[in-house]
Amino acid sequence: MVVALSGRRVDAPNASRPAFPLGNVDVVWERILRALSELHVTILVCSAACGADLLALQAAETLGARRRIVLPFDAAEFRETSVVDRPGDWGPAFDRCVAAATASNDLVNLGLPDTDESYARTNAFLLEEAQRMACASQDRVTAMRVWDGVAKVQADHTEWLGKAALERRLDVFDVWTL
Numbered sequence: 001m002v003v004a005l006s007g008r009r010v011d012a013p014n015a016s017r018p019a020f021p022l023g024n025v026d027v028v029w030e031r032i033l034r035a036l037s038e039l040h041v042t043i044l045v046c047s048a049a050c051g052a053d054l055l056a057l058q059a060a061e062t063l064g065a066r067r068r069i070v071l072p073f074d075a076a077e078f079r080e081t082s083v084v085d086r087p088g089d090w091g092p093a094f095d096r097c098v099a100a101a102t103a104s105n106d107l108v109n110l111g112l113p114d115t116d117e118s119y120a121r122t123n124a125f126l127l128e129e130a131q132r133m134a135c136a137s138q139d140r141v142t143a144m145r146v147w148d149g150v151a152k153v154q155a156d157h158t159e160w161l162g163k164a165a166l167e168r169r170l171d172v173f174d175v176w177t178l
Helices: 022-038 052-062 075-082 091-103 116-137 157-167
Strands: 002-007 043-046 066-071 107-109 141-147 171-176
Touching: 002 052, 002 116, 002 157, 022 052, 022 141, 022 171, 043 052, 043 116, 052 066, 052 091, 052 141, 066 091, 066 116, 075 091, 091 107, 116 141, 116 157, 141 157, 157 171
Parallel strands: 002 043, 002 141, 043 066, 066 107, 141 171
Antiparallel strands: none
């Protein structure tokens, strides 16, 4: 099974409502590990932001699955804007995941600017890449959302992944952060 994943980052300290509290990291990791195991993941395609992405990458590694990381722009800039800007010690995990993806030629830099539209384009690419990789390996594709189940008021890329997957007639698997 090839899994295209999008999910919540750990909540910022000033979050108006909880979506992924830092205190839930361990239980969410266990949920992701169980879900990927049940799906018999062979390839995980996701980004590498703090929270859901990095937990999924670590869970997929535990299961021996291939990990394809897709970043909208340069890894150093992404690390500053989407990894170490939230509570938790996410930097070392990001560095390890990116190094492993680089070594296996599984790091994709889309070369986009740091805009909200770039994150939307990255999620679209996640699905396209998962489908391409599944075709090559003659496998199936499932989209996985790791989230609280509540759409954000502004653009919600995690919600979008699920809708786009359904439009492509793919299964959608939700893992809860609360």
